[in-house]
Amino acid sequence: MPQQARTNTRLRAARVAAGYHSQQALASALSVGVRQVRRWESEAPPWPHPDLQERLTRLLSQTMEGLGFRAPAGRDSGPELRRPQRASASGVLAAVPLQSAAAMQPATVATDYQSVTRAHRRMYWSVAPATLHPTVLAHAALGCSLLPETAGQTRASVASALGESWLLAGRIEFFDLQEPERAAATLLRALQAAGEADDQLLGAAVLAHSAFIPAWKGRRDDAVQRLVAARTYARRGSAPAILLAWLDAVEAECETRAGNTRTALHLIGHAEDLLADDVDQEVGPEWLDWFSPVRLQAFRGDTELRAGHLPQARTTLTAVLEALPADEEKQRSVVLGDLAAVEAAAGSPEAACQHALSALDQLERTWYATGMDRIREVRRSLAPHQHEPCVRALDERLYGWSTTVSALAR
Template sequence: MSRPAGNTRLKAARVAAGYNSQQALADAMTGAAKDLGIRGLSVGVRQVRRWESSTPPWPQPDCQRVLTHLLGQGIESLGFTAPWKSDAQQPDPVRRDLVVGTFAAAGLAAVPKQVSASVQPASAGADFEAVTRSHRRLYWTVAPATLHPAVLAHAALGCALLPETSFKTRRTVAAALAESYLLAGRIEFFDMRQPDAASETLLRALQAAGEADDPLLGSAVLAHSAFIPAWEGLRDKAEERMLAARTYARRGPASVEFLAWLYAVEAECETRCGNTRTALRLIRQGEEVLAAGSEHSTPSWMDWFSPVRLAAFKGNTQLQAGHLPQARETLLRVIEELPRGADKQRTVVYGDLAAVEASAGNPEEACEYAFRALDQLTMTWYATGMDRVREVRRALTPWQHERCVRDLDDRLYGWGTTVSALMR
């Protein structure tokens, strides 16, 4: 029985370029990475052997860049098949599942099994990006359960378009696809409380950002993914993802807002893991970065952060640290400065103010802020905001026979609120 020939295209290109062994190519890639300004890339002979196997895995973006630089051919000409394609004789099932698995489960369109011979015009990139941009704006007003399937369906379209695009259009589609997956992941985690689904979706976002070769998008995806282990108290895993996020941010022209947001995310992760002192130090570093300024502009897709939102992070951390007067002052200032349209953030801040008053032994004031949060939730649902209200109710247990707390229970467990929460 004959053995599989393996990836003969890569092997032929390697030999033609003067690298007579797999080890020689591995060494050349490690050296070339430094010349190209790629830090920390080290390629071993085992990796080259896998690439030359009969089922070569899709190389990471940095490896693609070095391979095409050394061998002078496009990555697909070297025998590799993108994860969203299935025209190879034996496609990698793990990578393919990462890209299209949720569409089959959700009953949505999957990526075509055969690569289309047609080529999309340059306008396809702008058209696809325009819908992504609209979804970004709709996130702040449309119910998560309504928007989420539309965003996933749009991402499925992006997966189908990618094989039919090239050059600048391909990068435009890939970047918009990464943003769509990022938005879907944010909805799943923050609005719907589905961390497992969010984890898979954010991995797809990272793959798409790699295809776009957009390090800032990659950094944003990695930072969002750090929330998931942090919410479970897994500090080491969250810290590793934040390290990766900062590494990617150094590769792009990161604005001060972007860098300050990374500090805020890391502070939130530390707070969730009980390290409020470290978190407050990180918040201060974020404030210093914002004050320093920069010539780089913030990406248009980063519409979830601003100086006032950094203050909201700070107020929550002060609350968790037990610095109640400072937390109250910070959060009241945030409420005054939040812009119109920041309804989801407003719900969270009201919840934090209620928690401040509960911790200070002021049940009536705590209930008043909790009522305001619930009023906001009836207009704009946000699972994170509802979590804050529930945490406040648990903190009010010592006063559960007080009239104000009973009124809160009537509101919290009314027919509409209870059914709405269970549906979501």
């Protein structure tokens, strides 16, 4: 049996753990020839040039000695490392000492961590937010702990999934738990994790979500500034049309909140044009599951309502309700609430109450604080009709034992 060639097993192990499963993959990441990597993985690897030492140690998160190299006599042992990082007690990533080669996680940890992140994303649409939220936070804490034990592509994949987990936690805090200050801190962590992964599109999504927070408080200029940053990230990441259209929809929502409905409708029209011109229907990021052409029309219907264009809003929202997939239950409660608001503004309290009751039916199945907010707004607008039977029937449901207790508990 021929004797197996001896190799630099330390470098090979670090390469594989970092997600570079071939010598060519590492060569491409370092912008060197594959022959150079082959020499480094030989039994007696040559001492790399200083600039390659810097790139090797940064990419693989190991010292030169940890990668199996020995400095020639009279030469220093290579650059000091400042990475990887971990999470501090506040959840913000902070520098930590270098981990040894033995402590590095295998490349499979990225796939495993991503699979749980993906499962949480799907569960958001059906699991009670107060139940899901602590699980998502615990998963994010795990991701922060894994970062110091990963490098290269593996590290980038874990960091990207970590950013998505923080984003999901922030979405729950803002839209479901109605804790905007907490959401702001969580979204900052999501942005930092996206930066660790150099994930431009995820960074754009986080920044756009952060724009909702000042917009809801009436600080339009702050919201628009964050959207300018989000569009910059999207441009750097060559964002697909569906993500660019969502950014238009977010800005339209912020402008609507500020009373600038004409500007908002212009932005929605631009988003519609983007989607219409997307003949190749380029697929968006996997995590962009909160937006679609139908959701864009829901944005339009809400803006038309707030602009006082009631016939158009009624037509738009009715079409949205018919087109919504069956599993989009949270969005259905919002659309029903908007339809109730249209009828209340049109002076049709019975029709308004009918839609509001349907929304409450939906909320009993899948709770969504944003949907409940819509119903409460409708009830306030029905104050002139509060003695009519239909409004009293709505009150019976809105302030029944189960509904009231559930709302307070959540």
